[in-house]
Amino acid sequence: MNSQGKGDFASSDGRVSLAHGNGGRRMRQLIEELFVRHLGNALLDTDADAAALPPLPTGATPMITTDGFTVDPLEFPGGNIGSLAVHGTVNDLAVSGAEPLYLTLNCFLEEGLDLGLLDRLTASMAAAATEAGVKVVAGDTKVVRRGEGGGVYLATSGVGLRRAGLDLGLGRIAAGDHILVSGPVGDHGTAVLLARGQFGLRGDLVSDSASVLPVTRALVDVPGLRFMRDPTRGGLATVAHEIVRHTGMGIRLSEPAIPIRDQVRAVCEMLGYNPLYLASEGRVVAVVDPASAPAALAAMRGPGQSPDAVEIGTVGCEEPYVVLETEIGGERLIEELEADPLPRIC
């Protein structure tokens, strides 16, 4: 899928570009070829949402994750950068099979930021933390000069516990496994795009930003569960490519099966985006063994959870590609995200 070899993470001028942050190939290469080259160690797994620390005497495994957040605008229908930061970090732990317990919070505030806005963002953060049952136990604030900080950047780390015996990960995926998604994809990315108002488009679409704990808690009790991930930056297509890259197996996705809201589809058609690359912030992609797929779907669709959960594809087609089976019976390859085709939304 990728004609370029290693060592090409640098853009032609040797500088960081927006594509280094889009979740796609160049970001992955920057991480692997620069950060991991220097900082790599046995516990650092760049393919995981959260790192597993050595187990406690109780058998439970402490899990730790970290995430940075930049979003424009800072407030959007369905959330803001504060709730987004909590949901993003909680969800990285949740899809790793952990119960989130503690968060740390870093705020980079731009000189001139409205304190009323900061108060609203912090209140949303608190509400999201309370709902997810996590405590913010440490924080830090830095103020950067006017014009240098995009208003607010947040960086959060999260610590949780994964119960003894729960083994999830890309390495557990096997040929024939089924791929499920808990609800429509691309809502968050599209809602943020619309909130900018810069395309002359309007709509009532709301970001899906939310804790996925209700879904992941139900799924971890399904014995055939192999792997979970939240399709954030880079979208569903990027999760599919992560599976292909790690397992060496191909993926077939059914285009008609993938839930995409009409409004997301319409905005993408108008602007020339593919919704499969757009971020969701409250969805779970789950990979399960075939026999467990009905139980996993039932768990995802449980009361108060995701009635729209569906099966969207399978793992294990012969070539290590992501193949989309289209509505009219054709096939299309879904490429890994390359240069930045999308406005920055997270």
Added chain:
Amino acid sequence: MNSQGKGDFASSDGRVSLAHGNGGRRMRQLIEELFVRHLGNALLDTDADAAALPPLPTGATPMITTDGFTVDPLEFPGGNIGSLAVHGTVNDLAVSGAEPLYLTLNCFLEEGLDLGLLDRLTASMAAAATEAGVKVVAGDTKVVRRGEGGGVYLATSGVGLRRAGLDLGLGRIAAGDHILVSGPVGDHGTAVLLARGQFGLRGDLVSDSASVLPVTRALVDVPGLRFMRDPTRGGLATVAHEIVRHTGMGIRLSEPAIPIRDQVRAVCEMLGYNPLYLASEGRVVAVVDPASAPAALAAMRGPGQSPDAVEIGTVGCEEPYVVLETEIGGERLIEELEADPLPRIC
């Protein structure tokens, strides 16, 4: 000391100002009156360098801390933002009496950043982590638009373990305790100022940015140790005010005893700064009971550690002020840092 009451953290125009990030009164008020009001919980202690999580079955206490880093220039004599981030986080755990184990790393990279520079920063981070014996176990990278990110902002969280039975903190400080410092103060702040070259000043001063683990490991074996802190943002004066605010007791510092390099003193005199507010990034302020002061000093001065460690003052004068006894036998009050008198250096 402070004629203004609560509720005045907002500047007159209701916006974030640089003083909200300087480590002084307005920053403290922003944290207490906005962040803690929303996010407060039993584990969040804004007076501590690291939060103590519930103890493990072994009796050891997991400690967690977080810090954001912005520095201009990104590289300076004696370090760069990469090594600084590792030292800062390692040191917050060290002065809490913990052995640092794991770090998480968030990078906010500005579009256009030179990748060679990023490589050097990451290499320094790796070297600092290796020296301190910590592993970077999780990371995240965001790219922000050109002009919006100051080159690189870093946010690091750290996790460590404090051994069973070790009890340190502001709450343990008692009247009559002695205050020690492990070496000259203000080197980092002054070195960064000089590295900007904007004052027409030059010098060979090197930042003291370093892990303080050798000092803190020696100190935790001194039975009379009450409290340790690294005098970073806001400097030694701010540590003194934190002690006064928390204990309600005053502090007397001996001006001639406080180690300040001639070059730091000269730069401060020329620019009108007080070196007591300038950051160090490799020093420890320790509070010990009087009988233990000689043992603590000996521990700090041990091989490969801090030969310049000295006693600089005592806790427990009558009024809750920070009093500086001057060389000529007079007394001067050291105020809490107010509006931002200092260029942003961390």
